[in-house]
Amino acid sequence: MQPDAISAKTTPAPQGPVPSGRTLPEGEALLSVRGLKKVYSTDGGPIEAVRNLTFDLGHGELACLVGPSGSGKTTLLKCIAGLLGATEGEVLLDGKKVTAPPKKMAVVFQEYGRSLFPWLRVEDNVELPLKNAGVPKAERRQRVADALEAVGLADVPKSYPWQLSGGMQQRVAIARAVAYQPEVLLMDEPFAAVDAQTRADLEDLTRRLWKDLGMTILFVTHDIDESVYLGERVIILSSSPTVVQEDIRIDLPADRDQLETRGMPRFTELRHHVYEQIQLAKKGHRPDAALA
Numbered sequence: 001m002q003p004d005a006i007s008a009k010t011t012p013a014p015q016g017p018v019p020s021g022r023t024l025p026e027g028e029a030l031l032s033v034r035g036l037k038k039v040y041s042t043d044g045g046p047i048e049a050v051r052n053l054t055f056d057l058g059h060g061e062l063a064c065l066v067g068p069s070g071s072g073k074t075t076l077l078k079c080i081a082g083l084l085g086a087t088e089g090e091v092l093l094d095g096k097k098v099t100a101p102p103k104k105m106a107v108v109f110q111e112y113g114r115s116l117f118p119w120l121r122v123e124d125n126v127e128l129p130l131k132n133a134g135v136p137k138a139e140r141r142q143r144v145a146d147a148l149e150a151v152g153l154a155d156v157p158k159s160y161p162w163q164l165s166g167g168m169q170q171r172v173a174i175a176r177a178v179a180y181q182p183e184v185l186l187m188d189e190p191f192a193a194v195d196a197q198t199r200a201d202l203e204d205l206t207r208r209l210w211k212d213l214g215m216t217i218l219f220v221t222h223d224i225d226e227s228v229y230l231g232e233r234v235i236i237l238s239s240s241p242t243v244v245q246e247d248i249r250i251d252l253p254a255d256r257d258q259l260e261t262r263g264m265p266r267f268t269e270l271r272h273h274v275y276e277q278i279q280l281a282k283k284g285h286r287p288d289a290a291l292a
């Protein structure tokens with residue numbers, strides 16, 4: 001049986017029978033993905049990575065995106081971030097079409113080792129995007145100090161990334177995104193390469209920053225438990241060529257705790273449901289309308 005909250009608040013997509021995630025009335029969405037399709041041209045022929053994705057994110061939402069390996073999660077995030085052009089459809093930020101990386105957006109990737117500059121100290125890594133954006137020096141310093149404080153790294157501003165643990169390096173990457181003060185933060189499996197304890201700490205840090213700073217977050221993860229623990233909503237993708245398989249509201253209490261929340265019967269119920277859907281997606285199940 002499906003949990004009660006599933007499909008709650010879902011409104012039909014404007015363009016007809018194609019399965020869609022939750023959409024909002026015009027003017028209410030901060031981020032809109034509309035009929036997004038991405039086909040890669042390769043020497044071996046075209047690869048249709050994403051077939052048709054439609055969903056909205058409202059101001060201040062924290063949504064997780066899960067789907068089978070190869071279902072196009074990174075492709076979608078790159079299209080949203082303006083790093084990759086769509087074949088069809090569009091991404092709108094505050095109603096404006098995204099055609100290049102928008103100033104209001106920041107991305108945290110999985111590979112912190114590659115996203116931080118090893119020759120720059122922690123504080124300089126965090127400061128760099130602010131410099132590039134022309135933020136005045138005094139304000140830059142304050143924002144860097146605040147961001148390092150927020151991620152619990154106020155005591156290592158002069159260290160180099162390679163002098164820190166993996167979890168600490170990822171916190172530097174998060175601090176860099178936070179200092180930039182984005183309206184939308186995209187996170188692509190950001191904790192996949194850290195140990196379980198650090199991962200739990202970083203999950204709690206993400207929710208705390210989300211609450212304190214009021215950002216809108218789209219968080220891609222392979223980890224079903226993580227998606228349910230972190231998200232206010234979980235968007236499940238089908239296997240490639242990708243459509244939205246289901247868009248679930250996570251009706252767990254706002255204050256989450258690694259032991260208490262994960263021990264709740266409702267957590268288990270939601271987790272089971274997402275797990276089942278991913279298994280179905282892996283077996284090639286697609287929402288009926290996608291086949292039409």
Ligand SMILES: Nc1ncnc2c1ncn2[C@@H]1O[C@H](COP(=O)(O)OP(=O)(O)OP(=O)(O)O)[C@@H](O)[C@H]1O
Pocket residue numbers: 040041042047048049067068069070071072073074075076240
């Ligand atoms: N640059 C590219 N050129 C050609 N095909 C690509 C490219 N990038 C991704 N693809 C293909 O597009 C599909 C979706 O890939 P993508 O990396 O977006 O999926 P994913 O859900 O993020 O995967 P994973 O969960 O394994 O990280 C795959 O079939 C992949 O092989």
